[in-house]
Amino acid sequence: MATDDFGPAVGRTRLKQAAADFATRGFVRLENVLPKRTAQRLHEWLRDEAEWWRVLNQGDKVWDLGPESIAALDADPAKAGQLREAINAGARDGFQFAYDAVRVADVQAERKQRQWPVDQFLDAINSEPWLELFRRVTGNEAIALADGQATRYLPEHFLTAHDDDVAGKHRHAAYVLGLTPGWRTHWGGLLMFHAENGDVEQALMPRFNAMNLFRVPRLHSVSPVAPYAGGARFSVTGWLRGKG
Numbered sequence: 001m002a003t004d005d006f007g008p009a010v011g012r013t014r015l016k017q018a019a020a021d022f023a024t025r026g027f028v029r030l031e032n033v034l035p036k037r038t039a040q041r042l043h044e045w046l047r048d049e050a051e052w053w054r055v056l057n058q059g060d061k062v063w064d065l066g067p068e069s070i071a072a073l074d075a076d077p078a079k080a081g082q083l084r085e086a087i088n089a090g091a092r093d094g095f096q097f098a099y100d101a102v103r104v105a106d107v108q109a110e111r112k113q114r115q116w117p118v119d120q121f122l123d124a125i126n127s128e129p130w131l132e133l134f135r136r137v138t139g140n141e142a143i144a145l146a147d148g149q150a151t152r153y154l155p156e157h158f159l160t161a162h163d164d165d166v167a168g169k170h171r172h173a174a175y176v177l178g179l180t181p182g183w184r185t186h187w188g189g190l191l192m193f194h195a196e197n198g199d200v201e202q203a204l205m206p207r208f209n210a211m212n213l214f215r216v217p218r219l220h221s222v223s224p225v226a227p228y229a230g231g232a233r234f235s236v237t238g239w240l241r242g243k244g
Contacts (some may be wrong), residue, residue, distance in 0.1 A: 001038065001119055001120055001195060005035065005037075005038045005120075006034060006038055006113070006120060006121050006123075006124030006125075007035070007129060008033055008034075008123065008129055008130055008133050009033060009034055009035050010030055010032075010033055010133060013034055014030070015126055015133065015136055015137060018030055018137045018138055018140075018213075019137050019139060022137050022192045022213065023139060024172070025091075025202075026214060026215040026218060027193065027202070027212065027213060027214035027215065027218070028137060028212070028213050029204065029207070029210055029211070029212050029213075030137075030210065030211045030212075030213065031207070031209070031210045032181060032209050032210070032219070033177065033209060033210065033211045034177075034203075034209055036209070038042055038134050039179065039208065039209040041117060042117045042118070042179055042236075043134070043179045043180070043208070043234060045046055045117040045118070046102075046118070046150055046152065046179060047232070048151060050102050050108050050116075050118070050153065051067060051101065051102065052067070052069075052100040052101070052102060052152055053065060053066055053067070053072075053101055053103070054069070054070050054098070054100055055097070055099055055100065055101045056087060056096075056098040056099075056196055056238065057090070057095070057096060057240070058086070058090065059090075059094075064101075074137065079093065084156070087176070088188055091097050091151070091160050093160065094159050094160070095160055095161070095162055096158075097158065097159040097160065098156070098157050098158065099151050099152065099154075099157040099158075099159065099222075100151065100152040100153075100154065100157070101149050101150065101151050101152070102116075102118055102149060102150040103112065104118055104119060104122045104147070104149050104150070104238075105119070108123065108126070118148075118149075118150045118236060121147065121148075121173075121185040121236060122147075122148050122236075122238075125146045125175075126145055126146055130146070131143060131144070131145075131146070132141050133144075133237070134146070134173070134175075134213070136242050138172065138173050138213065138215070139211060140172045140173065140240075142170075142172060142242040143172055143173070143240045143241070143242065144241065144242055144243045145240075145241050145243065146175070146238055146239070146240050146241070147174075147238045147239055148189075148236055148237060148238025148239075149236070149237065149238060150234070150235070150236050151233075151235050151236070151237055152216065152232045152233070152234055153189050153222065153225045153232065153233035154225060154232055155225050155226060155227045155228075155229055156225065156227065157189075157224065157225050157233075158221075158222055158224040158225070158226060159221055160221050161194055161219055161220065161221040162219070162220070162221070163216070163217035163218055163219045163220070164216045164217060164218070164220075164239065165216055165217035169239070169241060170241045170242040170243070171239040171240070171241050172215075172216060172220075172239075172240050172241065172242060173213055173214060173215055173216055173239070173240040174213070174214055174216055174237070174238070174239050174240070175210075175211055175212065175235045175238060175239070175240060176191060176211065176212045176235050176236075177207060177209075177211045177212050177235055177236045177237070178206040178207045178208055178209065178211075178212075178234075178235050179208065179212050179234040179235055179236065180206050180208060180210070180231065180232070180233050180234045180235070181208045182206070182208075182230070182231075183205060183206045183208070183233065184230070185205045186226065187226050187228070187229035187230065187233075188223045188224050188225045188226045188229065189223060189224075189225045189226060189229070189233040190203045190204060190205060190206075190222070190223045190224060191203070191204040191206075191212055191220060191222060192204075192220060192221050192222070193214070193218060193219070193220050194219040194220060194221065196219075203223070212214055213240075216239065218232040
């Protein structure tokens with residue numbers, strides 16, 4: 001695929017309504033944002049070809065476990081159980097996450113050298129057509145670039161509540177592009193927005209080729225994927241940032 005294949009498939013009428021919704025609610029979902037064949041190819045690459053690393057944290061420290069480490073854990077139920085207990089303990093009262101990721105280089109030259117579909121997607125959303133779409137929908141002219149990574153949530157993967165506000169990152173909004181066909185609500189993996197009183201204001205099911213945009217800061221989480229889920233939850237996610 002070429003970067004041009006990732007052009008936004010969103011019309012003017014939809015953008016106008018999306019901007020109104022974002023201004024009112026602080027988030028919006030854009031359906032069918034990529035050409036259908038492009039979204040399908042990106043899904044297939046994530047499902048069949050991508051090299052996934054397990055990403056988890058222990059307090060402020062982030063751990064990236066490569067394929068060999070993941071295989072070693074799968075082969076040692078005792079160690080896997082100990083790690084699961086530590087992750088669950090961290091999630092009980094604090095910020096905790098566990099999921100798989102493909103990192104996308106911030107440097108364009110590195111992305112162009114690899115030419116993975118996820119690299120091509122990130123190049124595309126850093127082009128003016130996409131950046132202008134983001135500015136129009138969010139009403140924020142300061143958006144100048146996007147970063148991102150691919151994510152895969154397997155059963156028991158989750159992301160506890162946080163607001164994405166990190167000093168010096170100049171994050172104005174976040175995006176989540178769903179890339180899993182046929183997902184069901186009761187499988188979990190829902191993008192949930194939290195109210196100050198602890199209620200869930202909105203819970204969005206992963207929807208294929210739909211992009212959720214929401215303002216930063218905004219308290220949100222990803223609910224655990226159920227052990228009976230019919231597959232992995234794939235997405236590309238990141239932030240729309242200013243240059244500072």
